[in-house]
Amino acid sequence: MQTSDNTAQQLIAEMGQKARAASALLANVPVARKADALNLAAAELRARADEILAANQRDIQAGEQAGLSGAMLDRLRLTPERLDGIAAAVDAVAVLRDPVGMVIDEAVRPNGLHLSRVRVPLGVIGIIYESRPNVTADAAALCLKSGNAAILRGGTEAVHSNRAIYAALRAGLIKGGLPEDAIQLVPTQDRAAVGAMLAAHGLIDIIIPRGGKALVARVQEEARVPVLAHLDGICHTYIHPQADPAKARDIALNAKMRRTGICGSMETLLIDRHFADPTPVVAALLDAGCEVRGTPEVRALDARITPARDEDWTTEYLDAICSVAFVDGVEAAIAHINTNGSHHTDAIVTEDASAAEAFLNGVDSAIVMWNASTQFADGGEFGLGAEIGIATGRLHARGPVALEGLTTYKWVVRGTGQTRP
Amino acid sequence: MQTSDNTAQQLIAEMGQKARAASALLANVPVARKADALNLAAAELRARADEILAANQRDIQAGEQAGLSGAMLDRLRLTPERLDGIAAAVDAVAVLRDPVGMVIDEAVRPNGLHLSRVRVPLGVIGIIYESRPNVTADAAALCLKSGNAAILRGGTEAVHSNRAIYAALRAGLIKGGLPEDAIQLVPTQDRAAVGAMLAAHGLIDIIIPRGGKALVARVQEEARVPVLAHLDGICHTYIHPQADPAKARDIALNAKMRRTGICGSMETLLIDRHFADPTPVVAALLDAGCEVRGTPEVRALDARITPARDEDWTTEYLDAICSVAFVDGVEAAIAHINTNGSHHTDAIVTEDASAAEAFLNGVDSAIVMWNASTQFADGGEFGLGAEIGIATGRLHARGPVALEGLTTYKWVVRGTGQTRP
Numbered sequence: 067m068q069t070s071d072n073t074a075q076q077l078i079a080e081m082g083q084k085a086r087a088a089s090a091l092l093a094n095v096p097v098a099r100k101a102d103a104l105n106l107a108a109a110e111l112r113a114r115a116d117e118i119l120a121a122n123q124r125d126i127q128a129g130e131q132a133g134l135s136g137a138m139l140d141r142l143r144l145t146p147e148r149l150d151g152i153a154a155a156v157d158a159v160a161v162l163r164d165p166v167g168m169v170i171d172e173a174v175r176p177n178g179l180h181l182s183r184v185r186v187p188l189g190v191i192g193i194i195y196e197s198r199p200n201v202t203a204d205a206a207a208l209c210l211k212s213g214n215a216a217i218l219r220g221g222t223e224a225v226h227s228n229r230a231i232y233a234a235l236r237a238g239l240i241k242g243g244l245p246e247d248a249i250q251l252v253p254t255q256d257r258a259a260v261g262a263m264l265a266a267h268g269l270i271d272i273i274i275p276r277g278g279k280a281l282v283a284r285v286q287e288e289a290r291v292p293v294l295a296h297l298d299g300i301c302h303t304y305i306h307p308q309a310d311p312a313k314a315r316d317i318a319l320n321a322k323m324r325r326t327g328i329c330g331s332m333e334t335l336l337i338d339r340h341f342a343d344p345t346p347v348v349a350a351l352l353d354a355g356c357e358v359r360g361t362p363e364v365r366a367l368d369a370r371i372t373p374a375r376d377e378d379w380t381t382e383y384l385d386a387i388c389s390v391a392f393v394d395g396v397e398a399a400i401a402h403i404n405t406n407g408s409h410h411t412d413a414i415v416t417e418d419a420s421a422a423e424a425f426l427n428g429v430d431s432a433i434v435m436w437n438a439s440t441q442f443a444d445g446g447e448f449g450l451g452a453e454i455g456i457a458t459g460r461l462h463a464r465g466p467v468a469l470e471g472l473t474t475y476k477w478v479v480r481g482t483g484q485t486r487p
Numbered sequence: 488m489q490t491s492d493n494t495a496q497q498l499i500a501e502m503g504q505k506a507r508a509a510s511a512l513l514a515n516v517p518v519a520r521k522a523d524a525l526n527l528a529a530a531e532l533r534a535r536a537d538e539i540l541a542a543n544q545r546d547i548q549a550g551e552q553a554g555l556s557g558a559m560l561d562r563l564r565l566t567p568e569r570l571d572g573i574a575a576a577v578d579a580v581a582v583l584r585d586p587v588g589m590v591i592d593e594a595v596r597p598n599g600l601h602l603s604r605v606r607v608p609l610g611v612i613g614i615i616y617e618s619r620p621n622v623t624a625d626a627a628a629l630c631l632k633s634g635n636a637a638i639l640r641g642g643t644e645a646v647h648s649n650r651a652i653y654a655a656l657r658a659g660l661i662k663g664g665l666p667e668d669a670i671q672l673v674p675t676q677d678r679a680a681v682g683a684m685l686a687a688h689g690l691i692d693i694i695i696p697r698g699g700k701a702l703v704a705r706v707q708e709e710a711r712v713p714v715l716a717h718l719d720g721i722c723h724t725y726i727h728p729q730a731d732p733a734k735a736r737d738i739a740l741n742a743k744m745r746r747t748g749i750c751g752s753m754e755t756l757l758i759d760r761h762f763a764d765p766t767p768v769v770a771a772l773l774d775a776g777c778e779v780r781g782t783p784e785v786r787a788l789d790a791r792i793t794p795a796r797d798e799d800w801t802t803e804y805l806d807a808i809c810s811v812a813f814v815d816g817v818e819a820a821i822a823h824i825n826t827n828g829s830h831h832t833d834a835i836v837t838e839d840a841s842a843a844e845a846f847l848n849g850v851d852s853a854i855v856m857w858n859a860s861t862q863f864a865d866g867g868e869f870g871l872g873a874e875i876g877i878a879t880g881r882l883h884a885r886g887p888v889a890l891e892g893l894t895t896y897k898w899v900v901r902g903t904g905q906t907r908p
Contacts, residue, residue, distance in 0.1 A: 090825065094848055173870055179859055181869060188881055189851075271881050292713065292882050313904040320906035404511065426899050427515055430610075438600055438902030447907070448602060448898070449594055460609055460692050461713050462883040465898045477869070477886040478847050481859030483734040485741035486868065 074258035075265070078217075081250050082269025085190040085215035088245035092213050093187050095244060097164045104160035104207055107238025111153040111203065114234045119144055121230035122199065129223050142197045142224055152203045152231070155452065159207040162451040165470045166213045180480040185473045187213030189271040192263045193454075194219045194285060196277035199227035205276070206235050206249045208454045212472040215245075217270060219252040219260060221277070264289040274455050274467075279382075294467055296432075296458035298382045298408035299329030301440040304399040304425065305347065306416035307340035313437060314341070314415045319350045320439040321413065327384045329456060330411050330443030334379060335390045336399050337364075344392075351388055360390040379406045396421050400428040407431060409458045411443040432458050432465035495679035496686070499638075502671050503690025506611040506636035509666035513634050514608050518585045520663060525581035525628055528659025532574040532624065535655045540565055542651035543620065550644050563618045563645055573624045573652070576873065580628040583872040586891045587634045601901040606894045608634030610692040613684045614875075615640045615706060617698035620648035626697070627656050627670045629875045633893035636666075638691060640673040640681060642698070685710040695876050695888075700803075715888055717853075717879035719803045719829035720750030722861040725820040725846065726768065727837035728761035734858060735762070735836045740771045741860040742834065748805050750877060751832050751864030755800060756811045757820050758785075765813075772809055781811040800827045817842050821849035828852060830879045832864040853879050853886035 092100075111118070122144040129139050144152075165185045172182035191214045195201040202220055209216035220228040232251040240246050252259050263270060267290045274294050275285040282297050303321050305314045321332035335351075337344045345367050351358055352370045359374035360367070371390070378389040379402075393399045396414075403412050413435035414425040422436040433443050443466070445453025450468035457463055463471030513521075532539070543565040550560050565573075586606045593603035612635045616622040623641055630637035641649040653672040661667050673680050684691060688711045695715050696706040703718050724742050726735045742753035756772075758765045766788050772779055773791045780795035781788070792811070799810040800823075814820045817835075824833050834856035835846040843857040854864050866874025866887035874887040884892030 090849075090851065093851075175868070175870060179863065179868075186851075310904065316906050317904065324907055422901075426901075428511075430511065430514075430607075431897065433898040433900060435900040436902060437904050438900055439906045441907040442600065442900065442905070447596070447600075449596060460895045464895055474881045474885055476852065477854040479854060479856040479859055479863065480843075480847075481857060481863075483731065483738065483858050484863070485737050485860045486745055486862040 070256055070258040071261065074254070074256055074262040077252070077254065078259060078262035078266050079269060081217055081252070082190060082266055084247040085217055085250060086269070088247040089187060089189050089213070089215035091245045092210070092215060092248050093166070095213070099242060099244065100164070100211055100213070101160040103239050103242025103244045104156050104210060106241045107207070107235045108153040108156040108160070110234035110238045111149065111156065111231065114230065115146060115149055118149060118227065118230040118234065119146065121226035124226045125224050132223070134223060138197055138223070142199070142227070144199060144227060148200070152200045155200070156203055156207045159211050159452055162211060162469060164211065165473050170475055177484050178482060179484055182478045183475045184478050185470070186476050188472055188474050190215045190217065190269065191472065192217045192219070192266070192270040192273040192291065194260055194263065194273060194275045194277075194281065196221040196281060197223050198276075199224045199231055201276050202228045202231045202251070203235060204452065205274070205454060208452060208469060209472060210244070210248060212469045214472055215248045217250050217252065217263065219263060222255040225255055261288065264291060267291055276455060292462070294455060294457045294459070294463060294471065296329060296408065296410055296456050299331070299410040300333050300380065300382050300406065300408040301330055301410055301443070302334045302336055302403045302407055302412040303332050303440060304336040304393070304403070304412070304414045305338060305341050305344070306396065306414055306418060306421050307338045307342070308418035308421065309341055309415040310417055311343045311346065315347045315350050317413070317415050317437065317439050318347050319354060321441055322351060322356055322388050323354045323386065324439070324441045326386050328441065330440050331384070332440050333382055333389065334406070335388055336393045336402060337390065338399070339392045339394050348390060355386055357387045358390055359387065361392065363392055364390045382408070396424050397428070400425060404430050410456065411435065411440045413438060413440050432456070491677055491679040492682065495675070495677055495683040498673070498675065499680060499683035499687050500690060502638055502673070503611060503687055505668040506638055506671060507690070509668040510608060510610050510634070510636035512666045513631070513636060513669050514587070516634070516665060520665065521585070521632055521634070522581040524660050524663025524665045525577055525631060527662045528628070528656045529574040529577040529581070531655035531659045532570065532577065532652065535651065536567060536570055539570060539648065539651040539655065540567065542647035545647045546645055553644070555644060559618055559644070563620065563648070565620060565648060569621070573621045576621070577624055577628045580632050580873055583632060583890060585632065586894050591896055598905050599903060600905055603899045604896045605899050606891070607897050609893055609895050611636045611638065611690065612893065613638045613640070613687070613691040613694040613712065615681055615684060615694060615696045615702065617642040617702055618644050619697070620645045620652055622697050623649045623652045623672070624656060625873065626695070626875060629873060629890060630893060631665070631669060633890045635893055636669045638671050638673065638684065640684060643676040646676055682709065685712060688712055697876060713883070715876060715878045715880070715884060715892065717750060717829065717831055717877050720752070720831040721754050721801065721803050721827065721829040722751060722831055722864070723755045723757055723824045723828055723833045724753050724861060725757040725814070725824070725833070725835045726759060726762050726765070727817065727835055727839060727842050728759045728763070729839035729842065730762055730836040731838055732764045732767065736768045736771045738834070738836050738858065738860050739768050740775060742862055743772060743777055743809050744775045744807065745860070745862045747807050749862065751861050752805070753861050754802065754804055754810065755827070756809055757814045757823060758811065759820070760813045760815050769811060776807055778808045779811055780808065782813065784813055785811045803829070817845050818849070821846060825851050831877065832856065832861045834859060834861050853877070
């Protein structure tokens with residue numbers, strides 16, 4: 067194990083140095099050349115479809131032999147249509163607005179110094195992910211578009227798919243005249259390589275984990291490098307006494323049931339005791355096939371409701387299950403959410419603007435919503451084009467993280483010979 | 488030690504919970520009330536001058552007995568004038584523009600959802616500092632103004648001064664009707680308390696160390712909480728062939744000698760081999776009493792120049808010492824700086840705009856300058872009003888960190904009943 071750790075450290079150190087050198091070159095590449103390289107990479111993905119699908123078939127067969135679940139095999143599986151979608155997503159990133167070089171603000175000081183803050187790439191981004199091979203292309207494209215070098219470490223079950231996709235991307239970069247080390251795939255599936263990435267302070271500027279809770283938890287626990295991530299999406303919808311009953315029902319139903327497995331799906335519904343018409347809201351969930359777990363008081367609304375236990379208030383079901391509680395007023399709703407939630411996305415349904423503003427101010431979450439479904443918590447829905455993840459931490463970038471979140475800034479000071487008195 | 492660690496952890500956990508509760512209240516306090524409380528705190532500092540100066544006298548006497556250096560005693564010492572300055576600085580923070588509530592950007596989506604990103608306080612900020620008692624007031628004022636709760640841990644040698652200043656601040660908060668736990672001073676000088684702060688993931692959102700290199704290095708090494716800091720300020724000035732000779736001399740002299748002990752002072756001077764007139768620049772430094780260490784080629788310029796060793800290129804002298812090397816062209820200067828520097832502040836002197844832009848783009852530092860002294864690297868000089876520190880990391884805030892750097896944002900989504908298709 068010690069040898070494995072040392073080998074992994076050395077490997078990641080070498081990859082990190084190459085990535086740093088590539089990032090220095092990338093930082094000054096014009097927008098058009100980055101876009102060209104991405105289009106060339108997408109073309110390579112299409113041209114190599116047979117090869118990539120064959121590699122994926124090897125992963126699928128190995129996965130079936132290893133007894134992977136149907137859901138895991140589905141995440142792993144590529145089809146011609148899915149591969150087309152991956153290539154199209156790379157082309158879509160190519161046309162996004164490039165944040166690099168954008169001036170955040172500027173000022174002229176009384177002594178004539180001209181100051182500006184200019185967006186620059188973060189540098190080297192580590193992506194650690196699981197069975198979805200599309201992450202290889204998605205993450206690489208977003209990193210490259212924002213001028214960053216990327217070190218990718220995908221899941222073992224997708225190893226052949228990832229290598230085939232990566233080979234296509236790299237061929238695109240080279241054709242586009244970009245530094246080939248701008249995107250690197252960790253060549254070993256040794257788990258020590260993940261540990262080495264997490265410890266690579268100074269070599270990797272930020273780690274973004276893409277995958278299930280166990281992966282994110284390990285990364286957050288072990289990393290000595292800053293991490294952009296969310297561990298849980300325990301999202302709430304609060305129905306205020308002045309909620310429109312139809313909106314309350316439609317929003318709660320959509321927030322829970324549109325897709326139950328995404329991080330923005332509602333896990334807990336809070337209904338104000340003074341809301342006049344709670345029964346149809348709960349009935350709509352039950353009728354749609356949702357298991358509703360409630361307090362004794364909530365259970366009185368409908369015989370189908372099962373009892374909620376303490377841990378239900380802090381559980382991310384990612385399934386057709388919803389916990390429901392009554393609360394007394396906006397402040398109680400805010401307190402419940404700030405105590406039990408995961409600072410991801412929380413919504414109020416009300417026609418009372420001042421109650422809404424109190425909720426939007428008081429809830430300490432990356433995304434707060436008024437009269438909208440929490441399922442909108444998504445970079446694409448926010449108009450960011452694509453997201454590399456959703457962050458619930460408080461530093462750097464919060465909520466959906468897209469190109470801007472992959473940049474930092476530098477202060478540029480232009481003078482005419484000023485010295486400081 | 489184990490007991491000490493456990494006690495310290497428990498103490499910091501309790502302080503962290505109180506701070507979190509206070510920060511939730513503070514986040515919604517109107518600007519005017521925060522300003523009032525700061526003015527009241529400044530008034531308390533003035534009203535309690537005798538008490539604070541007497542407490543400081545106890546620290547000074549203990550420091551003299553402990554054999555503290557003259558420089559340390561000077562940093563520790565308060566005078567009526569210095570205390571006045573501390574109170575004035577608190578009043579000055581009170582009138583700074585409050586970043587909380589500022590809308591960073593907003594958009595209306597095709598489905599009618601109104602999105603905005605709104606600045607909110609970071610939450611709970613830990614400040615770990617050394618012998619300067621003014622940090623107690625400065626840091627508290629900046630945290631409070633930006634709506635954050637602060638946990639302060641000052642140096643043992645300033646313990647009585649810090650407690651007296653803290654008591655005044657707290658009295659001001661209470662008079663101003665703000666939550667008294669918004670600012671807390673760690674009541675013990677047990678070093679385990681510092682360790683507990685550094686490990687207080689989830690309780691403290693960010694740690695800002697204020698002090699010497701040993702402190703910053705320990706904090707960066709041990710912290711499980713994000714850190715905003717700079718370890719070194721190895722700042723460079725590069726004199727390009729098209730530099731104006733008088734500007735080159737004046738800027739280099741000011742960058743090094745105005746104040747040698749600040750992080751923005753120049754440590755290495757890079758002179759282009761094609762710059763026609765290097766001798767007067769080096770002579771100006773030598774004449775001003777600076778020790779100049781150079782390569783053999785540089786030593787040929789002036790007999791007073793001593794030999795530079797390898798470690799000189801990565802040393803922050805914080806003293807009247809300067810290393811000087813020749814380089815060939817802008818790219819070589821950039822490579823030297825990116826390899827040997829500390830990503831703090833680096834300047835080019837030239838009349839050639841395209842060379843300047845290549846330098847400003849290529850140097851990977853928090854602050855890059857053209858025809859200006861690196862000594863301008865300061866939040867006050869940048870018009871930020873006051874700074875809590877200078878950060879050389881790449882995440883969150885970079886360069887001088889002031890009120891904006893003590894905030895994050897939330898996404899606020901306002902709808903009219905939208906559900907996601």
